[in-house]
Amino acid sequence: MIVAAKTKSVSKEAVRPSNRLVVWLEDVRNSDIPIVGGKGASLGEMINAELPVPRGFVVTAQAFREFIEVTGIMDRLFKMLEVNVDDPKALDRASADAKKLIMDTPMPKNIEKAIRDYYATLCKREGEEVYVAARSSATAEDLPEASFAGQQETFLNVKGADDLVRDVQKCWASLYGARAIYYRVEQKFPHEQVSIAVVVQKMVDAEEAGVMFTNHMTTGEDVTIIEAAWGLGESVVSGAVSPDTYLVDNKTFEIRQKKIATKQTMITRDKKSRKSKQIAVPEAKKNVQVLPDDVIVKLAKLGQIVLDHYGKPQDIEWAVKDGELYLLQSRPITTIQKREAKEGLASGEVILEGLGASPGVVSGTVKIIHGRDELDKVLEGDILVTKMTEPDMVPAMKRSAAIVTDEGGMTCHAAIVSRELGTPAVVGTREATRLLKDGQMVTVDGQKGHVLLGALKTTEEKPSEEAKVTAVAVATKPITATEVKVNVSIPEAAERAKATMADGVGLLRIEHMILGLNTHPQVYIKGGRSDEYVNELVKGIRTVADAFYPKPVWVRTLDAPTDEFRAMKGGEGEPYEHNPMLGMRGIRRDLRETEHFKLEMAAFKKLFDLGYDNIGIMLPLVQHPVELKRAKQMMLECGIDIEKVDVGIMVEIPASALIIDDFIKEGIDFVSFGTNDLTQYTLAVDRNNELVADLYNELHPAVLKLIEYVIERCNKAGVKTSICGQAGSRPEVARRLVGMGITSISANIDAVEAVREMVARTEHEIILDAARKRVV
Numbered sequence: 001m002i003v004a005a006k007t008k009s010v011s012k013e014a015v016r017p018s019n020r021l022v023v024w025l026e027d028v029r030n031s032d033i034p035i036v037g038g039k040g041a042s043l044g045e046m047i048n049a050e051l052p053v054p055r056g057f058v059v060t061a062q063a064f065r066e067f068i069e070v071t072g073i074m075d076r077l078f079k080m081l082e083v084n085v086d087d088p089k090a091l092d093r094a095s096a097d098a099k100k101l102i103m104d105t106p107m108p109k110n111i112e113k114a115i116r117d118y119y120a121t122l123c124k125r126e127g128e129e130v131y132v133a134a135r136s137s138a139t140a141e142d143l144p145e146a147s148f149a150g151q152q153e154t155f156l157n158v159k160g161a162d163d164l165v166r167d168v169q170k171c172w173a174s175l176y177g178a179r180a181i182y183y184r185v186e187q188k189f190p191h192e193q194v195s196i197a198v199v200v201q202k203m204v205d206a207e208e209a210g211v212m213f214t215n216h217m218t219t220g221e222d223v224t225i226i227e228a229a230w231g232l233g234e235s236v237v238s239g240a241v242s243p244d245t246y247l248v249d250n251k252t253f254e255i256r257q258k259k260i261a262t263k264q265t266m267i268t269r270d271k272k273s274r275k276s277k278q279i280a281v282p283e284a285k286k287n288v289q290v291l292p293d294d295v296i297v298k299l300a301k302l303g304q305i306v307l308d309h310y311g312k313p314q315d316i317e318w319a320v321k322d323g324e325l326y327l328l329q330s331r332p333i334t335t336i337q338k339r340e341a342k343e344g345l346a347s348g349e350v351i352l353e354g355l356g357a358s359p360g361v362v363s364g365t366v367k368i369i370h371g372r373d374e375l376d377k378v379l380e381g382d383i384l385v386t387k388m389t390e391p392d393m394v395p396a397m398k399r400s401a402a403i404v405t406d407e408g409g410m411t412c413h414a415a416i417v418s419r420e421l422g423t424p425a426v427v428g429t430r431e432a433t434r435l436l437k438d439g440q441m442v443t444v445d446g447q448k449g450h451v452l453l454g455a456l457k458t459t460e461e462k463p464s465e466e467a468k469v470t471a472v473a474v475a476t477k478p479i480t481a482t483e484v485k486v487n488v489s490i491p492e493a494a495e496r497a498k499a500t501m502a503d504g505v506g507l508l509r510i511e512h513m514i515l516g517l518n519t520h521p522q523v524y525i526k527g528g529r530s531d532e533y534v535n536e537l538v539k540g541i542r543t544v545a546d547a548f549y550p551k552p553v554w555v556r557t558l559d560a561p562t563d564e565f566r567a568m569k570g571g572e573g574e575p576y577e578h579n580p581m582l583g584m585r586g587i588r589r590d591l592r593e594t595e596h597f598k599l600e601m602a603a604f605k606k607l608f609d610l611g612y613d614n615i616g617i618m619l620p621l622v623q624h625p626v627e628l629k630r631a632k633q634m635m636l637e638c639g640i641d642i643e644k645v646d647v648g649i650m651v652e653i654p655a656s657a658l659i660i661d662d663f664i665k666e667g668i669d670f671v672s673f674g675t676n677d678l679t680q681y682t683l684a685v686d687r688n689n690e691l692v693a694d695l696y697n698e699l700h701p702a703v704l705k706l707i708e709y710v711i712e713r714c715n716k717a718g719v720k721t722s723i724c725g726q727a728g729s730r731p732e733v734a735r736r737l738v739g740m741g742i743t744s745i746s747a748n749i750d751a752v753e754a755v756r757e758m759v760a761r762t763e764h765e766i767i768l769d770a771a772r773k774r775v776v
């Protein structure tokens, strides 16, 4: 046994690539990374594990070195790269010059001959002139496992020795793409120490292709996740298509789950031009399961072999041609991140900045989402990157380790939902979807609002739901005279909210429940399905009311602007408004679309009938007491006993603050400051407009003056006051509000503890001050 093993290794030694210009893939091992790059080495390993990997050869890093050395271009090349990479024009020029130099310098004859010879042998083996892929596989001296994933180019559908030689040279040139140069300078990799190998591998003209993860990335579940689509795998990797997703049990190889997506596009090879092109999937195949069950199982089994071989969870690309399965690439799922950190690749360089909307630091793989049909791309532990999240993205947001958006402020959908889910988020980066790249490893710092390149440390696993719940629970809860409540938007967050031991819910937003249905209320109303709609509302509200019973839960009636409602199924009829923030939203809308308001009231009535005496009704964006009067009339008409129910208004328009006495006269049990709106309307700063975000200041003296006035008037009249705007989550604001005599403060889940502490401290100070005065 020992002898046999020894013999085997000796015989392999004989064909070690070491100084070779070109080597067969089957002769490559992991230890050859410095000469064939990570991609080449991994493919060689897989072939040796007898996995179905397309055959081919590698033009080694040695060949590239020899090219620049013997042609005498080396010094000139490296000189060209001495450039200020922060000057985009200079960087582009350096890149163009370096690439031109590589392309214009004829390849030494011996290298060219070696490539031609190997290609000829490959063709002979296959019995025809084969199509190959020329795949860049960069490598760094002394850093055998450095990852340059995605920095260099890959050429598909290459046929004929002439084209191949040219494309190998193109791969070489791609080592000097602007982004690659920038990356190396940023990461402090001397250009001289970086080289490039080119894997030349038989093309699999895939009929079906995709990716496979041998383990559930964060939950650690022992399942394989397979994503599959029609045509070449590029469509899945680039995110051009929303693929099927299959989940296979790694022990029993039972298919646990199949999600069949509508696959709109596919990438194929054009026989004439030899180029890949994106075409529409034929209607008949769009909704068809891509892989038959037996192939799914076979693929999952192959994945387990790769996993066993490497001993680490793998992220694998695969393709099917004529019913045969091929593996095109494999890389570790989690260890890539650790490695990058260890090698300093994750230098902690901030590559993107925005607003830290939900705290926490986490690393993961970027998944850029352009539309809801791509949401399946987001797997557990990924970083969801999108222009702006929408309510029907919530399931994907729950799977994400962090969320990054182009648009939005602290009170946008992404910010609110992330905070409730306990998921770090950075919003309003302006260019996340443009700057970040699918598959890129980044670290999101939701406190500072930074996105950093690479994984800073071993990726923190996304905490389990229980861990999250206990994380927000507190060991000792100070007793405060001012109640400290919590804001809730999605019923799913009820348990986390409850774990804060808050004194109730100061704001339950109804619109997130409605938007989550992704069907416009009008669709229910017109389709005679009003009961269904009412039941959905009851279900959502009840979840939260149950969790907090008997503590009060103030439910706000619908406040969704037309622009948000338009995106919903059936929302096409929503009017276009110049400024939706100043338009049809809040109570003014419900008082016009009374049909809808009545459904909300029907839901409340049902809940009251069920015995939920802890629910209060809060009206948003109230501007004039007439609105309050009409709303109360309608409540009565809907059978709600308003004497028994707490009814209040949100103070979020300066007008209602200034005439608060008139509202008190009309009859209210409480007011709640919607400081997000109160700030935007007082300061004339659209809170969704990043251009004026610097002017948005919840502590502006005018805002504080309005709040102070309302608290004073309400305290005189015995009307409770509260705050449910974002400012209430800031301890320093809480401090002032306690000083003004507010009755309660409602904060985001993650802020409850800090706010409570500040409230307790402030109250103690006030008492202490008073006591001291008495003593003096």
Ligand SMILES: Nc1ncnc2c1ncn2[C@@H]1O[C@H](COP(=O)(O)OP(=O)(O)OP(=O)(O)O)[C@@H](O)[C@H]1O
Pocket (backbone or CB within 6 Å): 039, 054, 133, 135, 136, 148, 149, 150, 151, 152, 153, 154, 156, 201, 202, 203, 204, 205, 206, 232, 233, 234, 237, 317, 319, 328, 329
């Ligand atoms: N032999 C092949 N047959 C068919 N398709 C291939 C083959 N090799 C690569 N591809 C396709 O080309 C895509 C890009 O290839 P490759 O992995 O070389 O580049 P990359 O993903 O840009 O690089 P990196 O893995 O370094 O980030 C793959 O995702 C795969 O879909």
Ligand SMILES: CC(=O)C(=O)O
Pocket (backbone or CB within 6 Å): 507, 652, 673, 674, 675, 676, 677, 678, 724, 725, 726
């Ligand atoms: C919470 C809310 O609606 C606001 O602050 O405006």
Ligand SMILES: [Mg+2]
Pocket (backbone or CB within 6 Å): 620, 652, 674, 676, 677
């Ligand atoms: Mg508001």
